[in-house]
Amino acid sequence: MNIKENIKTLVIKKPLKLDCGKTINNFPLAYETYGSLNKNKDNAILVFHALTGDQFVTGINPVTKKDGWWSYAVGPNKSIDTNKYFVICANVIGGCMGSFGPSHKNPDTNKIYGTDFPVITINDMVNAQVNLLDHFEIKKLFSVVGGSMGGMQVLQFISNYPDKASTVVPIACTSSHSAQNIAFNELGRQAIASDHNWSDGKYLSNNTLPDKGLSVARMAAHITYLSKKGLQEKFGRKLQERDALKFGFDADFQIESYLRYQGSVFVDRFDANSYLYITRAMDYFDLVKQFDGNLSNAFKKTKAKFFVISFTSDWLYPTQENKDIVIALNAIGADVGFVEIKSDKGHDSFLLDVPDFLKTLKNFLDKSYIKR
Amino acid sequence: MKTEYKIIVDLIEEKTRVLDVGCDDGTLMESLKKNKNVDARGIEISKDKVQTCVSKGLTVIEGNAELDLKQFPNDSFDYVVLGQTLQAFINPEIVIKELLRVGKKAIITIPNFGHWKVRLNLLIKGTMPITESLPNDWYNTPNIHMCTIKDFVKFSKILNFKIFKSLALTNKNISNINNFNLFYKNLFAELGIFLIEK
Numbered sequence: 001m002n003i004k005e006n007i008k009t010l011v012i013k014k015p016l017k018l019d020c021g022k023t024i025n026n027f028p029l030a031y032e033t034y035g036s037l038n039k040n041k042d043n044a045i046l047v048f049h050a051l052t053g054d055q056f057v058t059g060i061n062p063v064t065k066k067d068g069w070w071s072y073a074v075g076p077n078k079s080i081d082t083n084k085y086f087v088i089c090a091n092v093i094g095g096c097m098g099s100f101g102p103s104h105k106n107p108d109t110n111k112i113y114g115t116d117f118p119v120i121t122i123n124d125m126v127n128a129q130v131n132l133l134d135h136f137e138i139k140k141l142f143s144v145v146g147g148s149m150g151g152m153q154v155l156q157f158i159s160n161y162p163d164k165a166s167t168v169v170p171i172a173c174t175s176s177h178s179a180q181n182i183a184f185n186e187l188g189r190q191a192i193a194s195d196h197n198w199s200d201g202k203y204l205s206n207n208t209l210p211d212k213g214l215s216v217a218r219m220a221a222h223i224t225y226l227s228k229k230g231l232q233e234k235f236g237r238k239l240q241e242r243d244a245l246k247f248g249f250d251a252d253f254q255i256e257s258y259l260r261y262q263g264s265v266f267v268d269r270f271d272a273n274s275y276l277y278i279t280r281a282m283d284y285f286d287l288v289k290q291f292d293g294n295l296s297n298a299f300k301k302t303k304a305k306f307f308v309i310s311f312t313s314d315w316l317y318p319t320q321e322n323k324d325i326v327i328a329l330n331a332i333g334a335d336v337g338f339v340e341i342k343s344d345k346g347h348d349s350f351l352l353d354v355p356d357f358l359k360t361l362k363n364f365l366d367k368s369y370i371k372r
Numbered sequence: 373m374k375t376e377y378k379i380i381v382d383l384i385e386e387k388t389r390v391l392d393v394g395c396d397d398g399t400l401m402e403s404l405k406k407n408k409n410v411d412a413r414g415i416e417i418s419k420d421k422v423q424t425c426v427s428k429g430l431t432v433i434e435g436n437a438e439l440d441l442k443q444f445p446n447d448s449f450d451y452v453v454l455g456q457t458l459q460a461f462i463n464p465e466i467v468i469k470e471l472l473r474v475g476k477k478a479i480i481t482i483p484n485f486g487h488w489k490v491r492l493n494l495l496i497k498g499t500m501p502i503t504e505s506l507p508n509d510w511y512n513t514p515n516i517h518m519c520t521i522k523d524f525v526k527f528s529k530i531l532n533f534k535i536f537k538s539l540a541l542t543n544k545n546i547s548n549i550n551n552f553n554l555f556y557k558n559l560f561a562e563l564g565i566f567l568i569e570k
Binding site: 305307326327330331332333335336337338339340341342356359360363364367368370371 | 419422423426427428429430431432433434435443444445448
């Protein structure tokens, strides 16, 4: 991937010891901000992105020229109101939108890292992003918010930095990746690795791209983001620009064509090795184990106010997994609210136009902001 | 605000921790926060009502008292409030035990099935009573375990919990219930309000 213009980057000089044992320093962290920081510096919200997201939360993404991934929720007068709040979002390390990742050159060898890039974890991602608080001289964030892998970062952040946020909003996430979650991620990784162009991760040096493998990975993952009902209603058995089955292996059905399209546009904006690294980080995420089998211990030190949101049709991170977080918080008398939003849009509900969700998120943030 | 809520607010001491089970749209929680400066939490089964509570800035979890009370540790609240829903549970005995485990005290209100209108309704019509406070037919009522004030007092002896205070609500008038007037209160009160302890 080319180095892109319009990307703000903070070079982190402070050494960061990764969970794998390696230490990195002088590494870039790409970020974007929306709205403005007030005088007291108490209106900042750190938004964490999901697996294939980036720092361009809202407005037009200057790289893809498409709407930011959370345009429904973030912007002037929206749920996360940029007239009111200062929104910061960073590309995770391991990512491919400017932050230190496998497509970067190793300064020691002058070669692209590829799979020589250290394996990173959700914990490492969060520990890299906390440097943004120092950069903006923010003592305490008003909120940390994120869905899916973003929600995992939210949970990790508040357990690492219990005093650094007043409110905590994990959405459609889990405290520990399940066997099913790992299985789907492994499917994606194997799709990439079995593409000859992947070349053991050295494709950038060879000037080839494992587009086929990456697009299959995206297609498989995309199915997990939607619900059976949602798919059935949108596509059913409708045929793609034809009146009858063709008795071949072209995309006869609309759903096939749709998935192929999703796969093909994805490879233009995402790096295959980043996909391997980030899915690995998600699989390694187990906050329960980090706290010796008791999730409550992860939150014991914080006085923050939590609000957990799940969706009825999300089978990737189902309500019960979100509720386990609520149960762990109630067990220690923490301040926690919880709602399951009714939606047929599956795991992706948090990214889409789901009015009950958008309204509830806004109400929680705005009411908490008045009372802070 | 409903007289019932005013009575509950009066029963609760200032700056305590209160769990409102079945908190509805959060009216009682709001009043408790405003008048008694309590740390109020709610559980509510209806998604719409949870969202209403969130819009009022209240801390509420979506859940079901029969399933979700068990996540709270012993004595984690000073008071647990259960307003007019005891009769809707499959197992009221377990619910009362859970209320008294989670809360140091519990406030339970019950629509009185012993009220004379209810009795007369059944006696004369010979069909299941339908009144202002019990507007549903037998086949679509959520109230599957109706009881009278007298039944509740009896139940306290069976389950061995203490009734600290028992109040009767009749035509917006509040009065105390005791052993001597139990017969009359059970006939004339629309609602019984009980402050109970383990």
